[in-house]
Amino acid sequence: MAHDGQAQAPNVYDAEPIPASAMAEIERLLSSGDLFRYTAPEGSPVALLEGEFAELMGARYALAVASCSAALFLSLKALDLPRGAKVLIPAFTFAAVPSAVVHAECEPVLVEVGENYRVDMDDFAAKLLGAGAVLISHMRGHTSDMDAILALCDAAGVPVVEDAAHSLGTTWHGRKIGTIGKIGCFSFQSYKLVNAGEGGMLITDDPELAARCVIMSGAYEHNWKKHPGLQNSYMLWQNKLPLYNMRMQNLSAAVIRPQLPEVAGRVAKGRAGHDRVAERLNQSAYLAVPPPLAPEERAPDSIQFNLTGDWSDADARRFQAEAKRRGITVQIFGLSEDNARAFWNWQFLGETPDLPKTRAMLMRAGDVRLPTRLTDDELDFIAAAIFDAAAAVKG
Numbered sequence: 001m002a003h004d005g006q007a008q009a010p011n012v013y014d015a016e017p018i019p020a021s022a023m024a025e026i027e028r029l030l031s032s033g034d035l036f037r038y039t040a041p042e043g044s045p046v047a048l049l050e051g052e053f054a055e056l057m058g059a060r061y062a063l064a065v066a067s068c069s070a071a072l073f074l075s076l077k078a079l080d081l082p083r084g085a086k087v088l089i090p091a092f093t094f095a096a097v098p099s100a101v102v103h104a105e106c107e108p109v110l111v112e113v114g115e116n117y118r119v120d121m122d123d124f125a126a127k128l129l130g131a132g133a134v135l136i137s138h139m140r141g142h143t144s145d146m147d148a149i150l151a152l153c154d155a156a157g158v159p160v161v162e163d164a165a166h167s168l169g170t171t172w173h174g175r176k177i178g179t180i181g182k183i184g185c186f187s188f189q190s191y192k193l194v195n196a197g198e199g200g201m202l203i204t205d206d207p208e209l210a211a212r213c214v215i216m217s218g219a220y221e222h223n224w225k226k227h228p229g230l231q232n233s234y235m236l237w238q239n240k241l242p243l244y245n246m247r248m249q250n251l252s253a254a255v256i257r258p259q260l261p262e263v264a265g266r267v268a269k270g271r272a273g274h275d276r277v278a279e280r281l282n283q284s285a286y287l288a289v290p291p292p293l294a295p296e297e298r299a300p301d302s303i304q305f306n307l308t309g310d311w312s313d314a315d316a317r318r319f320q321a322e323a324k325r326r327g328i329t330v331q332i333f334g335l336s337e338d339n340a341r342a343f344w345n346w347q348f349l350g351e352t353p354d355l356p357k358t359r360a361m362l363m364r365a366g367d368v369r370l371p372t373r374l375t376d377d378e379l380d381f382i383a384a385a386i387f388d389a390a391a392a393v394k395g
């Protein structure tokens, strides 16, 4: 199939647009100057967002914070792990995840990830002994085997935190991702399904964990009274915990709230768009999109695929150049310099053992954003560019 090239190439970097209904609320906040979540006696935009998000997820408690990274950090602090505790994380994730573990004064233990982008359960089981916590990063929205992970962790008495930054709307056996572990953490950074520029949320059903997170997020003095829940828990922790001040401000909540009713539609569109491109890529002899595990219903806004068979680094780079010539930039995680998703660049961890499975995957896994607003024609353009680029190198 012939293309006009760049002229038609869709822009996959723009974020989700902000619903017009946010504007009136933003104007109201700007003209009153009421930006701090704890100024109003009740019903601040952040508090309303927390209530709406908890209801959307079916969780008892929700706490809005500055970022998903802040949510991950607070989760680990709330678990009250001893300094230096081992925290298992998948070796395929974003650098902010091991960073949150380090920030919480714990030691990240990287677990191998297979070519389907999911935690390698043999390596997980081998490394679980002695762990203080497990932080499962559902990287790019891919869900690892949560049945196996929870069974092992429950048996060992190890708490599980879910990094669901990119998994809003994904389900596992029909259960919402982020409600399976003790705490679930979400991101509203611009490249996630809900776009506030920055922002995060944590959810839990555990009143003690909720109270500890609320106080540490910066609910100083008696501001915790503005959070619904068990006040006894808060009384217990008043003045006993550090205040890290990772609160969300009202403007962010005003941007997020009108997007929540759009989540279900974005999820359905994202899944359909992803599956449309995946079907085309899977027709190539040189490409494969790994299927989800059976219990998973995905909510993707990007696609990952593997270059299959015998690809050299040089071939993979030529494939990237051929795709670029057709207007589409394909990230291959391990091939770009200083990539934040390649574990060997996390030098702040010091010496870490090599992880050959994860490394092999990162060197041949392609990544393209598929924002849920793309039309079928735009999706087909992207699929054709990737398909044809692989054929141009290997055909």
Ligand SMILES: *Cc1c(COP(=O)(O)O)cnc(C)c1O
Pocket (backbone or CB within 6 Å): 066, 067, 068, 069, 070, 093, 094, 096, 097, 137, 138, 139, 140, 163, 164, 165, 166, 186, 187, 188, 189, 199, 200
């Ligand atoms: C985006 C992302 C994060 C970080 O979220 P922030 O809100 O930017 O801190 C963490 N984990 C995963 C899997 C992500 O996709």
